[in-house]
Amino acid sequence: LTPADELKTNPLPWDIEKASLNHYIMLYNNALMEICTKNNIYFVELFNNFMKVDYKKLLYYDGDHPNSKGHEMIFKILKEYIEKNKVLKWLNQ
Numbered sequence: 001l002t003p004a005d006e007l008k009t010n011p012l013p014w015d016i017e018k019a020s021l022n023h024y025i026m027l028y029n030n031a032l033m034e035i036c037t038k039n040n041i042y043f044v045e046l047f048n049n050f051m052k053v054d055y056k057k058l059l060y061y062d063g064d065h066p067n068s069k070g071h072e073m074i075f076k077i078l079k080e081y082i083e084k085n086k087v088l089k090w091l092n093q
Contacts, residue, residue: 001025001028001029001032001046001047002025002046002047002050002055002059002066002070002074003022003025003026003047003050003051003055004020004021004022004025004063004064005055005056005060005063005064006019006020006021006022006063007056007063008060008062008063008064009021009063009064012064013062020063020064025047026047029047033045042081042085042087044077044078044081045077046074046077049073049077050070050073053073055070058070059073
């Protein structure tokens with residue numbers, strides 16, 4: 001999961017009765033990571049990687065959805081993870 005720009009997502013413009021809050025996104029992200037770890041499933045960390053940069057200004061379309069730069073960053077994180085963890089073993093032959 002990726003973080004939200006809470007200034008734009010609290011409340012959500014398309015549903016003012018709901019909000020996208022990083023506290024809850026992080027809790028859900030951590031639960032997913034724990035489930036993946038327990039079940040030996042790959043988990044790629046996006047939330048903390050986005051938090052390391054000025055994601056609100058650089059990587060978002062509307063505060064909740066990545067723009068093209070955000071998707072490019074996701075691609076790079078996934079590519080690095082796949083290569084580092086040899087997820088696609090045939091790529092390394």
